[in-house]
Amino acid sequence: MGPASLLVLIMAAVAFSTAGILLSKVVLKASKNPVKGEPYECGVPTIGQNWVQFNVGYYLFALIFLIFDVELIFLYPWAVSVQRLGMFAFTEAVIFLFILFMGFLYAHKKGALKWM
Amino acid sequence: MEFSLASIADSIDQWLNAHCASWLALTIEFVIVGVLCIGLFAVLGLVLIMMERKVSAYMQLRLGPNRVGPKGMFQTVADTLKLLVKEGLTPAGADKFLFNLAPFVVMIASMLVLAPIAFAKDFVIWDVNIGVLYVSAVSSIGVIGILMAGWASNNKYSLLGAMRSGAQIVSYELSAGLSILTIVIFSQDMSISSIINSQQDGWWIFKGHIPVIISFVIFIIAVTAETNRAPFDLAEAESELTAGFHTEYSGMKFALFFLAEYVNIFIVCAIGATLYLGGWMPLHIGNWEAFNHIMDYIPSSVWFLGKTFFLIFVIMWFRWTFPRLRIDQLLNLEWKYLLPISMFNLLLATLVAIQGWYF
Amino acid sequence: MFLSKYISEVFGGVKSLLTGMRRTGYYFTHHKNIITQQYPNQKPVLAERFRGEVVMTHDENNEHACTGCTACELACPNGTIKIVTKFDITPEGKKKKAIDTFVYHLELCTMCNLCVDACPTGAITMSNSFEHSVFDRSELTKVLNKPGSKIREGVE
Amino acid sequence: MLQEVAKTDTGDLVINVGPQHPSTHGVLHLVITLNGETIKKVEPHLGYIHRSIEKMCESLSYRQFIYSTSRMDYLSAHINNHGCALAVEKGLQIEVPQRAQVIRVLMDELTRLASHQLWWGALAMDVGAITPFFHAFRERELINDIMEETCGARLTMNYMVPGGVMFDLHPDFQKKVKDFLTLFKSKLPEYDELVTGNIIFQNRMKNVGYISKEDAISYGCSGPTARASGVSCDIRKKYPYDIYAQLQFSEAIETAGDCWGRYLVRMEEMRQSISIIEQLIDNIPEGDFVAKTKAVLKLPKGEFFTRVETARGELGIYIVSEGGLTPYRIKFRSPGFSNLSALDHMAKGQKIGDLVAIMGTLDLVIPDIDR
Amino acid sequence: MTREELQAAITNLEPQVTFEEAGEFLNAVVPSELCRDLMQALHNMPDLSMDYMFCLTCVDWKTHLTMVYHLESTAHGHQVVIKSQLNRENPEIETLSDIWRTAELLEREVFDLFGVRFIHHPDLRRLLLTDEWEGWPMRKDYEDPINMIKL
Structure with missing residues (x-):
């Protein structure tokens, strides 16, 4: 089956989830109570804001991941044909990975990979 | 004729095409595929949760569930019913749209990865020619659902859990991708079916020896982290964040997260079995003709499921043995150990492949 | 390196x-x-000294050894025991103190064994029963002396 | 540069950990201030199970008040009771028979073992490994069975009375304890395999929750918490009570001061407890198990302070007597309370995951803190 | 250091201190306004170095309150009990929480249960009871008809 199967799968997932949630809505008799809407924080009222400005450290990971993942994509076509191309491709990969590794070391030295 | 899922699928296809218009046949086939996938989801959920409970129970000197049904086999069904009649609460301050959307995203992500998996010989939904690339691309959609869930809940635990899992999943994506690359180098193809076919005379874990074994270990560690399983279950670390990103979810919405987690385990283990253990390929040893012949009699779907469940068991074994890592150690492990090692291993694999040092 | x-x-x-x-x-x-004990099917083997609740031992003649001296009531740290006494007339015509009801509040009891220790006549002991759950807590207030029971001859 | 950006951008998050939280082992309520995942402040809010045992004891006689101390640190109930019995004996100058002393020490050490086993399992569970919890309970149940057979209860035994113990030992006691020790000694290497040697566990423990020797003393830490920082504070050695002075055992001391140090100290204490029990189990002298005491105890006017080493540290019992039937004032100096006060100091600058590890190694028992 | 030497050393530090003979420890009674200075000296003097406060509590004597501090030196091994009397109406004493860190929570507990106000305490709030609790439960005249059950 072709790419259309993806549509089928998405539809199946949506149908399954919706069916489950709807079924539980049908079966259930819910009562209204303001306490039910409180966020869970170990049984005591929340202190302060929940949605705070988050430490930028978290986003560094996303950035670094993006860089590395794009590099990784470049490697896929290379990997398919490396056996045919022989040592030339290997040297190429060494250079490529070396640059990548240098970038990685730089990020590491700068402390971008430390959890805040 | 021996039992084979592919032949059943073929005969259904022929029968439908003979009796209906081709568009109708196609629609019916789609419906069948959809229903089968939903069925697979439901069955996997039930089986894997039961398996997890029994594995944990035996490791912990317990009996595990043993009251509902024979040997407690229907315990999960009972729990599903319980979750069904539970109220799905939405916190007052939550972002209602994202909060309700998140379980769908997670479900869709795990459903989509089913497409290129070969469940048996010639039995695959869509044998896309960039199979492994597709898998690594689609499997990371799930993290968006988790981030959505954590952010929308308006709960601090959820928020922290979501941020953790964001950093964690994207980090381990890299070493998982690099270990998949190792196999691509050896098999010279990205489609799942040709990777399996390249293992006809032996699984890659045997043929590719050192570099493949290293990449297999890294792959298992990385996918354990990617599926948020202990010892990498920081997104829901219950002793720290009570339930992490799904703290506020209850009832069926929680069940969907739960189900998606288990289906994800199945999927990554299926990928692992396909790449390293030959997918549905039976075990063949050199030129022991008699032995190989007996192995051929075991249906290919049984081979596939057997390997997959073995890997699932290994991942469960991890969970019930190890303490949880701390978040900075988790990232240290990835950036300091797994990534450099897998980069080096990639070069080693290339060398081995070019020089033809594999069997 | x-x-x-x-x-x-x-x-x-x-x-x-x-x-x-x-x-x-x-x-x-x-x-x-595997160490699981499947509780309701597999009853635990309790030690002889296990303290489940206070009981008053009665012999076959429905006689007990409680003189109503209230030593246990005094020894109890939680006010678990309440003894209501009455006066019996002995055959000689003398008045003699005896118990009317021995009220035991199981819901207050901490099984500390001090009452049993304090009892001079050994009238009360700790029993092994531990399944105390009931639907109404008033059921936990018990009268230990059986109806119609009386003090054994010779116990002072 | 990136780090500086990260540092200047602060969004502090105030989170309640507890009272209903899986890792607070009860109803401890901590309010923690976070920046990212780093803890800036930990503030304990206590009192969720405060029963005012001290006030209750003021209306209980000297025989009765002992039972209530089992409910403070319920994991070392025997040792609490022992301390109270010692305090009363000190006031009345009762000579405890040799047999009773040996029985008491045996029970104390069994309690310590049981408490440390539970701690071990709970600590492993706090850092995410659930299996060790069940393995720990397997052995702990055996101790409970021994306790049940001799004392009549599994957790809050109330076995110690002023002047001795309540009952004599059960005839099977010696055999059962020996069987248990043989078994436990064969299981201890399993503990090491499963948890101690595990690299993840070691990384979770090492360099986490450090407290220096001076700070440990200043914060009033006692027991394994202080000994991990190099403070020699074992009351059994410093101010021996009952027959501890005649026993051969060493005080487990580490100098690391972190969670790993506390872990090692407790593991070593288990071994020491085994050795103490082994020394005593074959040498229980014959004789009375309780001294003759008056039916009504009246402490003379004055102040009496007794210190005993519980599984968590130093328990002090301060009795002020006016010569009446009941104590005028009782103060329990509980080890958990002082150890808890150091939590903020230890957790500052660490991650959330470390907080649960620190709480695990402090081995907090909440009724002990709230009383 | 023996008891006599300790007594001499403390008298040397603070001549106004009186001593109680009874008890296993040396009991020194100091006026509340001098308490902190004496404590500071006890902690800092190298040959005393009372660095471990193993108990801090209060006793209600109906006529007055008495703060009781149990101190020990981990280096020398000697112990001393310092007492200080406070009036019941307005009990106030300087905090010791900066000398012994453990005192911070213990003083909060004493404040909570006895109502002793510790001057300069960094965070003097109720510890065990709720913030809106009225009265000082550990005082002898405390009455609570709902929560206290007379046996």
């Missing part, structure tokens, strides 16, 4: 993890180590 340390670190780590996995794997395959 750095590399060898790095490699030995990785191998040491993996080895320690495998040791742990071997241990859990051992228990996974050796089911006779």
